[in-house]
Amino acid sequence: MLIYTTVLETKKLLRNLDGWLEKAGAYATAKKFEPSVLLQSRLAPDMFPLLRQIQATCDQAKYAAARAAGKDAPSHPDNEQTVDDLRKRIATVVSYLDTFTKSDFEGTSARTVSLPRWEGKSMTATDYFIEHAIPNFFFHFTTAYAILRHNGVDIGKRDYLGALSMR
Amino acid sequence: MLIYTTVLETKKLLRNLDGWLEKAGAYATAKKFEPSVLLQSRLAPDMFPLLRQIQATCDQAKYAAARAAGKDAPSHPDNEQTVDDLRKRIATVVSYLDTFTKSDFEGTSARTVSLPRWEGKSMTATDYFIEHAIPNFFFHFTTAYAILRHNGVDIGKRDYLGALSMR
Numbered sequence: 435m436l437i438y439t440t441v442l443e444t445k446k447l448l449r450n451l452d453g454w455l456e457k458a459g460a461y462a463t464a465k466k467f468e469p470s471v472l473l474q475s476r477l478a479p480d481m482f483p484l485l486r487q488i489q490a491t492c493d494q495a496k497y498a499a500a501r502a503a504g505k506d507a508p509s510h511p512d513n514e515q516t517v518d519d520l521r522k523r524i525a526t527v528v529s530y531l532d533t534f535t536k537s538d539f540e541g542t543s544a545r546t547v548s549l550p551r552w553e554g555k556s557m558t559a560t561d562y563f564i565e566h567a568i569p570n571f572f573f574h575f576t577t578a579y580a581i582l583r584h585n586g587v588d589i590g591k592r593d594y595l596g597a598l599s600m601r
Numbered sequence: 602m603l604i605y606t607t608v609l610e611t612k613k614l615l616r617n618l619d620g621w622l623e624k625a626g627a628y629a630t631a632k633k634f635e636p637s638v639l640l641q642s643r644l645a646p647d648m649f650p651l652l653r654q655i656q657a658t659c660d661q662a663k664y665a666a667a668r669a670a671g672k673d674a675p676s677h678p679d680n681e682q683t684v685d686d687l688r689k690r691i692a693t694v695v696s697y698l699d700t701f702t703k704s705d706f707e708g709t710s711a712r713t714v715s716l717p718r719w720e721g722k723s724m725t726a727t728d729y730f731i732e733h734a735i736p737n738f739f740f741h742f743t744t745a746y747a748i749l750r751h752n753g754v755d756i757g758k759r760d761y762l763g764a765l766s767m768r
Contacts, residue, residue: 436603436727443731477644477751555767560603564610565765572739573761579740580747584644595736599728600719 437502437539437563444495444571445531450596451491451575452524458587459517469517475581482574484581486512488520490574492527498567499531501547502559503538604669604706604730611662611738612698617763618658618742619691625754626684636684642748649741651748653679655687657741659694665734666698668714669726670705 462469473485482490489512500507508530514520545559557566579594629636640652649657656679667674675697681687712726724733746761 436731439727439731443736446732447736477747478753481750552767557766557768560606561766564603564606565613566762568735569610569614569739569762572736573743573746573758576740576743577747580644580744583648584751586645591740594740595733598732599724600722601724 435536435539437542437560438534438536440563440568441499441502441531441534441539444498444568445528446596447571447575448492448495448524448528448531450593451488451578452521453593454579454582454587454589455488455517455521455524457589457593458582461587462517470515472582472585472587473517473520475585477577477581477584481577484578485514485520487574487578487581489514489523491571491578492523494567494571494574496527496530498563498571499534499538501567502542502545502563503534504545504559505538602703602706604709604727605701605703607730607735608666608669608698608701608706611665611735612695613763614738614742615659615662615691615695615698617760618655618745619688620760621746621749621754621756622655622684622688622691624756624760625749628754629684637682639749639752639754640684640687642752644744644748644751648744651745652681652687654741654745654748656681656690658738658745659690661734661738661741663694663697665730665738666701666705668734669709669712669730670701671712671726672705 458472459469462472474483476483492510496507496510510523510526514523542559542563546556547559547562548554548556576594579589582589625639626636629639641650643650656677659677663674663677677690677693681690709726709730713723714726714729715721715723743761746756749756
């Protein structure tokens with residue numbers, strides 16, 4: 435089932451994001467600046483800073499899997515303040531994604547997803563996953579990457595894609 | 602078939618990208634600067650500028666569909682210089698994606714994808730699509746968005762996601 439494979443991919447990408455944060459912390463130490471400067475960096479005044487981009491990446495991965503599977507996602511309050519806090523948040527979501535199995539994603543075309551702000555409208559779980567959850571996940575994931583690159587953190591395409599299933 | 606649905610999604614996102622470029626051109630006119638300044642903007646010295654991000658977005662969408670379907674993708678030389686050139690490139694890829702049907706994506710788990718730089722290694726077409734093509738597509742697509750936002754172009758989440766299949 436392709437949705438399950440894509441959920442596994444978001445889990446891998448969250449681990450990549452954790453690796454970027456490790457490098458970001460080391461960069462702050464080497465350059466002798468407070469990591470919070472990086473966490474509060476943003477690309478435009480009306481875009482989220484890095485910290486919020488990472489929280490949103492975590493949430494989108496969590497909701498993508500939960501809603502596609504028709505489950506209630508656990509609540510994760512956005513109270514992170516440090517690089518270590520964010521790395522724990524990522525680990526929490528990775529552990530949550532570990533609880534899913536292939537069979538959770540059977541019947542997504544017949545399942546319905548509706549959010550309060552959609553005012554009674556809904557999407558099939560398949561459409562929600564492909565048109566909403568995954569693009570939103572990549573929006574925040576890639577913007578986090580862009581903020582780090584813009585600020586000089588030494589990450590590249592391999593850190594973005596991670597290991598590939600080559601043979 | 603979820604790969605086909607995702608190909609349709611990349612087609613929609615390319616149309617969204619075309620809309621960003623239209624707004625970017627209007628912004629340059631209103632602010633009286635050369636659009637090429639925007640096309641040559643980048644977020645880090647060793648990242649592609651906007652023009653190259655858009656060419657890469659087009660290529661990733663094209664290769665995602667072609668390689669998953671086991672077809673040879675048409676060649677599109679990277680000779681664009683203006684906003685209009687890039688919008689034509691996008692239209693060309695959208696038309697190409699229009700040629701695919703659901704049945705093109707049957708049997709992707711048994712199909713093999715290999716690129717010259719992979720030195721003889723390969724991925725299944727499914728793994729290539731989910732681990733390589735789609736993340737790369739979103740990498741360039743979102744970075745293009747980030748460059749435009751960083752430079753003040755008035756686009757937002759709706760321009761990014763586009764219309765959703767609500768009912």
